Amino acid sequence: MKLPTICPKFEKAISLLSQRWTALIIYQLLMGPQRFNEIQTSIGISGKVLSDRLKDLESQDIIKREVIPETPVIIEYSLTEKGQSMESILKEIENWSQAWIKPDSKLLED
Amino acid sequence: MKLPTICPKFEKAISLLSQRWTALIIYQLLMGPQRFNEIQTSIGISGKVLSDRLKDLESQDIIKREVIPETPVIIEYSLTEKGQSMESILKEIENWSQAWIKPDSKLLED
DNA sequence: AAACTTACTTACATAAAGTAACTTACTTAA
DNA sequence: TTAAGTAAGTTACTTTATGTAAGTAAGTTT
Numbered sequence: 001m002k003l004p005t006i007c008p009k010f011e012k013a014i015s016l017l018s019q020r021w022t023a024l025i026i027y028q029l030l031m032g033p034q035r036f037n038e039i040q041t042s043i044g045i046s047g048k049v050l051s052d053r054l055k056d057l058e059s060q061d062i063i064k065r066e067v068i069p070e071t072p073v074i075i076e077y078s079l080t081e082k083g084q085s086m087e088s089i090l091k092e093i094e095n096w097s098q099a100w101i102k103p104d105s106k107l108l109e110d
Numbered sequence: 111m112k113l114p115t116i117c118p119k120f121e122k123a124i125s126l127l128s129q130r131w132t133a134l135i136i137y138q139l140l141m142g143p144q145r146f147n148e149i150q151t152s153i154g155i156s157g158k159v160l161s162d163r164l165k166d167l168e169s170q171d172i173i174k175r176e177v178i179p180e181t182p183v184i185i186e187y188s189l190t191e192k193g194q195s196m197e198s199i200l201k202e203i204e205n206w207s208q209a210w211i212k213p214d215s216k217l218l219e220d
Numbered sequence: 221a222a223a224c225t226t227a228c229t230t231a232c233a234t235a236a237a238g239t240a241a242c243t244t245a246c247t248t249a250a
Numbered sequence: 251t252t253a254a255g256t257a258a259g260t261t262a263c264t265t266t267a268t269g270t271a272a273g274t275a276a277g278t279t280t
Contacts (some may be wrong), residue, residue, distance in 0.1 A: 005152070007207070008151075008273095009208060009211040011134075013204075013207035013210075014137075014203065014205060015135055016215075017128070017133065018127065018128055018132070018232050020128050021128070021129065021237095023124050023127065023128060024116070024121075024124055028115075031267060035258085036257070036259075037256080037257060039257075042116075043116065046237075046238055046239070046240095047260085048261090050259095056212055067206045072256085073245075074257085074258095075258065076166065082210050085209070085210055086206060089141045092122065092198050092199045093124060093127065093199055094117075094120050094121050095122035096196060097122065097124075097198055098120075100123075100192050100195055101119040101122050101123055105120065130267085130268075145226080156268075156270070157227080157228065158228090158268080158269075158270085159267085159269075161229075162268095182225085182277050183226090183276090186230095188271095219222065222280085223280080224277105224278075224280095225276100225277085225279095226275100226276090226278105227275095228273100228274080228275095229274075230274095231270105231271090231272085231273095232269105232272105233269080233271105234267100234268080234270095235257100235267080235268070236267070236268085236270075237265080239264075240261105241260105241262085241263105242259105242260080242261075242262100243252080243258100243259080243260075244257100244259090245256100245263095246255100246256085246257090247254100247255075247256075248253105248254085248255075249254080249255090250253080250254105250265085
């Protein structure tokens with residue numbers, strides 16, 4: 001019986017990025033602070049899951065939630081320094097995808 | 111009504127990495143070819159899901175499955191060139207995790 | 221022959237995600 | 251000044267994904 005022996009920090013990072021939608025949310029926020037509905041429509045996530053993820057990411061200090069007291073109130077999500085620092089990861093993924101993912105044929109080639 | 115407008119290649123890469131276990135499997139295989147049970151015990155994944163993932167990754171040409179006709183037969187999984195090329199992504203994640211993830215307190219600090 | 225190993229698969233249970241409708245507070249159009 | 255709309259969620263319910271444990275087939279070791 002052997003126990004998994006991967007660095008716990010690495011594992012934590014992986015489990016963060018392996019959660020559906022997290023990477024995409026961070027990616028969106030790299031373009032600047034955004035509101036709930038903007039994020040939702042731009043990545044096509046359900047309100048429920050977005051709400052979960054935002055709480056989760058906030059608790060991990062990756063994003064911050066700001067209440068801007070305009071009327072009506074505006075709630076703005078943005079990256080913290082820690083969140084910003086993930087840009088390098090997202091860029092690597094982007095580069096890799098451009099180099100290696102082939103555009104998906106719509107299965108229409110007859 | 112606005113449609114999500116993220117680059118499909120990037121999205122595909124993200125959805126690949128957002129699948130639980132995929133990143134960890136690739137990470138393991140970066141250390142060299144491995145057999146089913148080795149992967150399973152090293153990352154602590156269930157046989158069922160590992161089996162699913164390996165098929166999936168094989169179909170995406172990220173890993174290859176080789177039957178080595180020893181007796182008994184050995185089945186070895188290894189990265190393809192495409193799979194190997196993901197090393198940069200995994201390394202970025204590793205670096206980031208070292209810099210930004212704090213070791214998780216075991217909740218034991220009294 | 222009985223027990224063990226490898227590489228899986230199957231059946232069933234639980235957790236995560238999706239869908240759609242609802243809420244509360246404020247706003248604009250009729 | 252009521253009716254409908256927007257923003258930021260939440261709730262209830264369904265579907266999908268993952269986990270757990272046991273089973274299988276081929277070969278091995280005792």
